[in-house]
Amino acid sequence: MRISWKQWSQSGAPWVWINAGAVAISLIMVLGLLGVIAVRGLGHFWPAAVMQADYLNEAGQLESLIGEPVSTELVPAARLRDAGVPLNTDKSEVSRTLLKTGNRDLFGGDFRWVISDHLQQVRYPSLLMTLERREWGNFYGVPRQLLEGDKPVASFTGTDSNPQNEQSWQLLQQHIERSLAIHHEIVQIEKVEIGAINAQIERLRLQQRSLQLQGEASPAALAEIDVERDQAQRAYQQLQDKLTRLYQQANRDTLVVEAANGKQLNIALDKIVRAYRPNAMHLGQKISFYASKLWEFLSAEPREANTEGGIYPAIFGTVMMVILMTLFVTPCGVIAAVYMREYARQGLLTRILRIAVNNLAGVPSIVYGVFGLGFFVYFLGGSIDQLFFRAALPSPTFGTPGLLWASLTLALLTLPVVIVATEEGLSRIPRSVREGSLALGATKWETLWRVVLPMASPAMMTGVILAVARAAGEVAPLMLVGVVKLAPSLPVDGNFPYVHLDQKFMHLGFHIYDVGFQSPNVEAARPLVYATALLLVIVIALLNFAAVSIRNHLREKYRALEI
Template sequence: MNISVKDWFKSGSPWVWMNAGAVAISIIMVVGLLGLIAVRGLSHFWPADILQGTYTQNGETRTITGEVVETSEVLTKQLIEAGINLPEDNEFSIRHLLKIGNRDVYGSDFTWVLEDFLSDQSRPEMLFTAERREWGNLYGYLRSIKESGNEVARYEGYEPSSEYLALWDNLEARIQRALDIHEDILQIEKHEIGAINYELERLRLKERSLQLKNVTETAPFAKIEQRRKELDDEYENLQQRLIDLYTDINRDSLTAEVANGKVVEVQLAKVVRAFRPNAMGIGQKSLHYAAKLWEFVSEDPREANTEGGIFPAIFGTVMMVLLMSLLVTPFGVIAAVYLREYAKQGFVTRLIRIAVNNLAGVPSIVYGVFGLGFFVYFLGGNIDDLFFPEAKPAPTFGTPGLMWASLTLALLTVPVVIVATEEGLSRIPRSVREGSLALGATKFETLMKVVLPMASPAMMTGVILAIARAAGEVAPLMLVGVVKLAPSLPLDGNYPFIHLDQKFMHLGFHIYDVGFQSPNVEAARPLVYATALLLVAVIALLNMSAIAIRNHLREKYKALEM
C-alpha cells in the first residue's frame, strides 16, 4: 500500500520520530557531559607513573621528572615563530604538560615540555611521590631518614635493593606514626580546645548579660569566675599536651634528591602519604585510588582548596538544602491551600497568581541582595538588639549565616512549591470534598485528613523541583552565608548543637572558588570536575529520596482517587 508524503505527515509519524530523536540526542548529551566530567575528575586520583627524562633545549640539558597530566598537539610553525628551533618536517609537534611538583624548589609545579627535546625516558621504581600538607607533591629519590636531626638510615643508589626496601618500610612506619600524632593534635585543637573556647565565650556573654542587667549580687559572678578558672586549668593541661605532641611529631624527617640534583629535607609531620607509583601493581594502585576517593569525600580541604577533601562543603550543602526544604514546604503549602481552598476567586487572586509566577523568573542574585538587606541587616540586626545585646558590637544573627542562606533560598523556591501544590489540589475531585462534608466532617477536617494527604505527592513534586534549583545556586549564597573555608561545621557537640548563625561551605561556591580564584590553576582544574560530579550526585541523591517518598505517598492514596 503506497502512502504519499502528505498522508505520512498527516499521520503524525514524522513528529513522533522527531520527538524521539530530540529525546535521544538530549540523553546522549547529558550522558556525554557527565562522562566527560567523571573522566576528567575521577582520573585525578589515580596514582600516575612518574616519568624521568633528559630535556635539551637551546643548548641547555637538564633532568626532568613528573607526572604526564596532559598531551596535546601544536602547530610546529607556531613554535618556530616563537623562536624554538624545530625541524619543519612535521606539521604538528607533541607537547606534554608535566606535573613536576617540588614547588618550594622550582617555584612552579607544572611545566610544558616538547616531545622532540625529551630523551632517555624511563620510569625508575625508586622514584617516589610524597603528598605534603604544604607546597604540593614532592618527587624524588629517597636518600635518608633522620630522627631528632640525626641520620638513622641512608641509601645512595638508583636501583632498589633489600637495603632500600628496609629504608622504605622504615619511612612508611614513621609516616604512620606522624599521622597518628597529627590525629591526636587535631582532636585536641579542633574539638577539646574548641569546646573550651566555646564555653569560655558563653561565660563571657553570660557575665556581660549580668552587667547589662545591673546585677549586684556577687554569687553569679563568683560562679562564673570559678568555672572560668576550671576551664583555664583544663586549657593549660591541653596546651602542655599539645607542646609534647608537636615536639614528638617533629622528631622525624626525610631527605630526598630531586631532579636538579639538590637534596631537600622534609619533616614527616608535613607528609600525608608517600608511595612509589612506578613500583605499584594494578591492585595496589586500585587500593590507593579508593583511599584517595575516600579522602576526597571525608576530609577537610588544604592547600587553598586544591588538595585534600571537600567534606565540609558536602555537609554544608546537604544541611542547607534540608533546612530550606523544612522552611519552604509549610509556607508554600499554606499559600497554595489559601489560594485554592479559601480565597475568593477573582481579580485579586489572579493577580497574586501572576505575581507568584513572575517571582519564579526573578534572577537569583536579586534574592541574595534582598536576603542580605532584609534578613541579615534588618531582621538579624533586630534579633541581636532584642536577644543578644551582650554580644554587641559583634553580630550574632546580624551577619550572613546558615539560617539566612536557607531562608533566602526558601524564598527563591517558594513559587515552585505553591504552583505544584495548587496543581495537586485542583486535581482532587470535588465529589471527594463533598462526600467528606456529607459525612459530618468540618471543612478543616476535610482539608487535613482528606485533601492534603491526597495532594501530598504534588507537594513532594514541588519540593523536588525546589531542591533541584536551590542545591546548585551560588550567586545569592555569596551574599548571605557561604565562605571559602569554614573552620568548623554548623553541627557539632556544643550547645545548642545546630549553629544557624554560623557561616558554611557549599559545593557550588567551592567549584567557583577552585575554578576561578585558585592561585594554582592547573592543580585546581581536575578538582573542579570532581566537585561538579559530586554536586550532581548529591542533588540526584536528594531528589531520589524525595521521589521515593512521593511514590510511596502516591501508592498510599491511590485508592482514594479512584
Template structure:
C-alpha cells in the first residue's frame, strides 16, 4: 500500500474511532475552565485588592495652561489616552506623542473639594513623595479624608497641636478616637436594640388597643380591664424609654466633645468630629505585617458589618444573611412539592395524553423568564394571598399591610415556583431509573405500594432529588429580577431574625447579594468608589453559591454510596 494511501487510511480510522470529538470536547472543557478561572482571578484581584492599604502620594501637578497645585491621594488606575482625545477635552498640549498616560487618583475629601476621584496626566506630575505623616480617615459619611493631622481638640479647647511632636499628636488623636468608637457602639446598641425593642412593644400595644376597638362582642367590663393593662404597660415602657433617652443625650454630648484639625491637600484646614470617623491610619508608615493585619481586619469588617455611604462603604453582612436565609427557605419549600409532584406523575398518574401535556407544561415552565414569576408573585402572593391573610389575622394593623407587602416569605415562594420544574424533572428522571424488579420484589415480600415507595424507591431516588435541589439553588441564589418585585430592598434596617417575638419575621423585607451588585454597580452616585465592591460582592456571591452546592453535592454523594448496593 502506498504511503499516501496508508496516511488516508490511518486518518480515516482515527476519525472512525471518534477521537476528533474527544479532542474537541477536551478543548471546549479546557477553554471553559480557563474562562472560569480567569473570571475568578479578575474578581479576586479587582475586588479583594480594594481592602489593601495602598500608599498615599503627594505630588505637584501642573497641566498646561493651569497653575500648579498639590495633589494627595492613592494611585488607583493608569491608562494610555490618544492625544487628540485630550486636546478635544480642552488640554493645550504641545507634544509629538500619540498617546499620553493618565492616572485615576483617589483624593477623597469630597466634602472639601466636591469629588473624591480625579484623572491627571502622568507627564505633569512632579516631586512625587510618600510622606509618613499623611493620614487616611474612613468616615461614616463623605468618604475618605486624606491629609495631615494639625491638632486635637476637646470641648473646643486644644489638647495637642502641631507644635508638639507628630507622635504625641497622633497618640492623643488615637486615644480619643478609641473612646469615640466605644461611645458610638453604646449609642448604636441603645438605638437599635434597646429602644428598638421598646418601640416594637409599644407598636404591639397599639395593635392590641386597636383590636379591642374592633371587637364588638367584648364586654365593657373586660374592655376597661384590658385598656387599663395596656395603659399601665405603655406607661412603664414610656418611663423606660425616657431613661434611655437621657442616657443617649449624655452619650451624644460625650461623643461630640472631641474633634481634630486636619489639613487637606489644598492647604485648607477643617475641623472633623471624631464621632464621624470610623478608622484612622497612616499607610505610608505601615510595614508589610501591619498592612496584612489591617487587610484581614478590613476584610472581616466587609463580611460582618452593615453597609454605609449608599452601599459604597462598610460591609455586606445583611445581604449575605438575606441571600442564605432566602435560599434555605426556598429549598425547604420547593423540595417536598417537587418530589410529591414527580412521584405522582411517575408512580400514580395514568400515563396518557393528559400526563404528557403536564410534562410538556412543566418543561416549558423551566424556560419562562424569571421576571414573569416576579409579576405572578406580586399579583398572587402579595396582592391576593397576603391581603387576605391581613384581613383575617391582622385586621388591627390595617390599612398598613403586614403580609400584603413584599417580604422574605413571598420572595422565597416565588423562587420556589421558579425552580419547581427543575426539581420535578430531576426527581422524575431518578424514579425512572429505579429497576422495576426492586418494586416487584418489595411487593412480593408483602409490602404495600406506599411502603415500597417510602422505604425502597424514594431512598434510592434521593441522589436525583439532591441533583434537582443543586440546580435549583444555583439558579435561585443568583436571581435578581423577580426579587425586585417581591421583597428585596436596597437597605434593610434590621435583619429578619431578631430578639422580638416571634423572632423570625417572614414578613420583613431583606437584602440580597445579587440586587446589591446591581444597586452598587448601576445605581451608585459614586461609580469609581463602588466598582471594587461590585467585584468583591460578585466573587462572594459565587463563593456562597459554590458552598451551598458543595454541601448538597456532598450529601448527594453520601446517599449515592449508601444505596449503591441496592442498585447492584
C-alpha cells in the first residue's frame, strides 16, 4: 500500500530522519575535528626527512639550504613580486615551501619560506643529522668530529654513509648516552637531594623565626637549630662538590658540526638531548623513535619556552586539580541538594534559592576567577597566613594563588551542576519508598542514608561527570588563582608535608593557550598545540569514563530498590 506524502509527514517520520541526520552530521564533525587534531599533533613526533638543496635566493645568488619541509602552499605571484621577491616564472600562482632550517643561533630563526621552483639539486644525504638541543632548538647539518677534551676520537667524511662514518656515529651515540646519564644524575641531585636540604634549611629558619615571635628563643633552642643547620650546610656542600665534578665530566665531550653555509660549530654534548639521522633510518627505527618521542612528550618536562620536551607537569596538575575539585564539590553539592529537597520548607524562599542556583550555572567563569582571587586568595589565604604562618611573612604561604584555591574556585563554579543533578535524582525517587522505610521503623536520617541516597547516587555521579567535563577544560579563572606558564616542581614530592596545596601548578588548558598565543616561536609550537589539545580531550574522556563506570555500577547495584 502506497503512503502519500501528507500521511508520511503527519506520521512524524520526517522529524525522525531530520534528527538522525543532525546527530550524524554532529558526530562526523566531532570525529573529523579530532582526526585533524590527531594527525597534526601526533605527526609531529615522526622523524621527518632532512633535505639539502641549492636555492636561488632573493639576491639572485645560490646558497645551500638544509632543513625539514613542513608545508607547501600556492600564493599569487603578483603578491610576491610586490614584496620584492624575484621570480623566474610567468605563472599566476607560485608554490612556496615552509622549511624548518633550525640553527637559530646561526640564522636567527627556525623557519624560512622558499620558492619551490627556485630549489635546485634537491637531495637527502644519509649523513645529514638532526640535533635536539636544550637551547636554541634543533640543529641541522653534518657531523665532522667528536672530541674528548681536545682529542679527536671520531671523524666523519663526505655527506653519505660509509663504514667509517657508521662506526663514528655509533661512538657518538655512546657518548651522548653517557652525557644524558650524567645530566640525569645532575638533575636528580639538584631537584631531589639539594631540594630536600633547602626545604630543611627553610624549615629551620621558620622554626627559629617562630620561636622569636613567641618569645621562646632560648639559647638552648637556638643552639639545637644551629647544629641541625650546620649539618644541612655540610651535606649541601658535599653535594655541591659532587655537582662540580659531574659538570666537569659532562663538559668533556664536544661535537664539531657543519651547517648548510659551511660554517663549523662546536656543540657540547651535555647540550644535546638527541641526535638522529632520519634519512638513514628504516621503518623499524622510525617507529622506535616515534615511540620514544611520544613517551618523552607524556613523561618529560617542557623546555625551550614550552615548545620542546614534554608536558608531564601539566598532565599531573590537571588531573590533581580535577580530583581535588571533585572532593570539594561532591559533598557540598550533595548536602545542599539534600537539604533543599528533603529538609527545607518548600516555599518562596526555597524557590528563590533554586532560581539563584540555576542562574549561577550561567555566570561567566572569569567572574568566578575574580571572586576566587579576592575571597580565597587575598581574604581567606591572607587570614590563614596571619594565623598559622606568621613566621614566613611577609612572604605569603596561602595568601597567593595556588592549587588549593584553584580547586576551590572550580568547585564553586561547578557546584550548581552537582546541586541540580542531585536534586533531580532525589525528586525521581517515589514517595512510597520513603514511606515504606519509615513504616518499617527507620528514622528519617536512616531512610535518607540507607535508601534515598543510594538510589540517587547515579544522578549524583551524573552531576560529577558534568562538573569534571567543565572544570578540566576551564582556563580563564585558573589564570588568576594558581596556574602558571612553567612550574619547576610538582605539588607532590618527598618533602614534608608531601602534598603542597599552596604551590602554583601547570594545566593543559593554559598550556595550550600559552604555547599557541604567547610563544615566541609560533611555527615551532603549533604541532604541540594540536598534540596537547588531543591529550586534554583524552584526559577529560578518561576522567569521565571512570565516573561513568562508577555510575553504571551504582545503577546496577541499586536497581532492585527502584522496582
